Amino acid sequence: MIKIAILGYGIVGSGVAEVIRMNQDALKKQTKTGIDIKKILDLREFPEDPFADRLTKNADEIMDDPEISVVVETIGGAKIAFDLTKRALAAGKHVVTSNKELVATHGPELMDLAVSNQVSYLFEASVGGGIPIIRPLHKCLAANVILEISGILNGTTNYILTRMEHAGIDFETALKEAQAHGYAEQNPTADVAGIDACRKIAILGSIATGEYIDSRQIHTEGITDVTTADMAYARALHAKVKLLGSFKRQDGKQYNLIVAPMLVPSNQPLTAADDVFNAIQVTGNALGTAMFYGRGAGKLPTASAVVADVIECAMHLGKQPHMALWEDHGNQNILAHDEAAVSALIRLSPAIDQNSVEKLFSNVGIEWLEPVMPEEIACIVGQNSDQALTEGQLSQRLAQLGESVISRMRIYTKS
Numbered sequence: 166m167i168k169i170a171i172l173g174y175g176i177v178g179s180g181v182a183e184v185i186r187m188n189q190d191a192l193k194k195q196t197k198t199g200i201d202i203k204k205i206l207d208l209r210e211f212p213e214d215p216f217a218d219r220l221t222k223n224a225d226e227i228m229d230d231p232e233i234s235v236v237v238e239t240i241g242g243a244k245i246a247f248d249l250t251k252r253a254l255a256a257g258k259h260v261v262t263s264n265k266e267l268v269a270t271h272g273p274e275l276m277d278l279a280v281s282n283q284v285s286y287l288f289e290a291s292v293g294g295g296i297p298i299i300r301p302l303h304k305c306l307a308a309n310v311i312l313e314i315s316g317i318l319n320g321t322t323n324y325i326l327t328r329m330e331h332a333g334i335d336f337e338t339a340l341k342e343a344q345a346h347g348y349a350e351q352n353p354t355a356d357v358a359g360i361d362a363c364r365k366i367a368i369l370g371s372i373a374t375g376e377y378i379d380s381r382q383i384h385t386e387g388i389t390d391v392t393t394a395d396m397a398y399a400r401a402l403h404a405k406v407k408l409l410g411s412f413k414r415q416d417g418k419q420y421n422l423i424v425a426p427m428l429v430p431s432n433q434p435l436t437a438a439d440d441v442f443n444a445i446q447v448t449g450n451a452l453g454t455a456m457f458y459g460r461g462a463g464k465l466p467t468a469s470a471v472v473a474d475v476i477e478c479a480m481h482l483g484k485q486p487h488m489a490l491w492e493d494h495g496n497q498n499i500l501a502h503d504e505a506a507v508s509a510l511i512r513l514s515p516a517i518d519q520n521s522v523e524k525l526f527s528n529v530g531i532e533w534l535e536p537v538m539p540e541e542i543a544c545i546v547g548q549n550s551d552q553a554l555t556e557g558q559l560s561q562r563l564a565q566l567g568e569s570v571i572s573r574m575r576i577y578t579k580s
């Protein structure tokens with residue numbers, strides 16, 4: 166039996182134990198010997214739990230136990246989880262995690278530590294929950310230059326946007342509904358501010374390029390300012406508002422990354438993902454485009470990906486590990502946000518002089534829309550022109566229009 170330990174017995178950690186218990190026979194076939202949870206680290210008590218006898222509050226019992234070869238880290242955050250992951254790797258144990266914050270923040274250091282100790286650091290569950298995406302991107306698509314990855318990477322915000330679209334409710338009401346269903350945390354900032362999606366696209370971009378992309382370098386906007394009026398424009402334009410995380414390879418070696426709510430044309434397959442579902446579209450220069458779709462969060466879907474990584478480690482016990490490695494190039498290949506091309510819907514006060522707006526955008530394309538909301542006018546800029554509009558130019562020109570600007574929302578274009 167392969168002996169493992171689980172650090173953190175919350176939703177995902179207890180899901181890992183449940184999947185191992187539920188699928189024992191299948192796991193025995195896969196690993197030849199089976200998986201035994203020897204210890205579970207958590208400061209809380211779980212007296213009624215089937216694994217209550219494995220619980221410990223002392224990490225030394227795991228780190229100092231030579232029988233435990235794989236450690237599952239499901240604590241979350243980048244402090245205690247970081248220290249314990251380093252200890253486990255240094256002790257020669259494989260580590261498997263769902264912790265995107267830790268991977269996005271300290272990935273290269275942890276990978277180096279894993280390599281120097283001849284063990285693996287695997288994180289399939291860190292992006293897309295149960296959807297296979299890390300290993301497919303790293304291994305199955307290894308023959309490609311990855312040109313684009315665009316995805317709905319956060320289930321909570323996708324649920325909120327879907328409810329705003331379908332029920333006509335505002336952001337605050339949809340957020341409360343998401344919290345009542347247990348989809349959104351009581352402190353939902355990491356989700357609604359786009360931070361969670363940002364960490365995930367940073368991880369995917371790093372896998373796609375083999376270079377560490379620091380999530381803190383990615384321009385990130387959340388969904389807190391999305392309104393029911395934006396939903397009305399989306400409908401009129403045959404589009405949906407989705408929080409997208411996007412990586413695009415520009416001119417060969419520049420990486421253009423962004424997280425923001427965008428108008429996604431309804432004929433794009435990504436818009437099929439509603440409610441808590443995630444969808445990730447990957448374009449490779451040999452593959453063309455493929456889409457990965459499914460449950461991006463939740464106890465058992467996430468545990469499904471964690472346990473698959475445990476099996477992967479079990480198959481490599483005593484062998485050279487095969488895992489993602491990221492070189493750190495100091496983010497020099499990340500395109501400055503101001504230089505990225507953009508097209509956008511702009512909503513304006515009707516008092517504005519339309520000629521002055523046309524003058525500002527005529528070189529990059531401007532198209533006025535039929536009225537959608539009372540007491541405002543709207544146009545699309547940056548489309549249908551050979552000359553690109555950059556984010557920097559858009560900001561400058563909107564600043565020139567001053568308080569007449571009600572809002573702007575980017576329009577997703579597939580590269």
Ligand code: HSE
Pocket residue numbers: 291294318319320321322348356361461462463
């Ligand atoms: N809060 C995340 C989401 C959990 O809503 O997608 C999964 O990473």
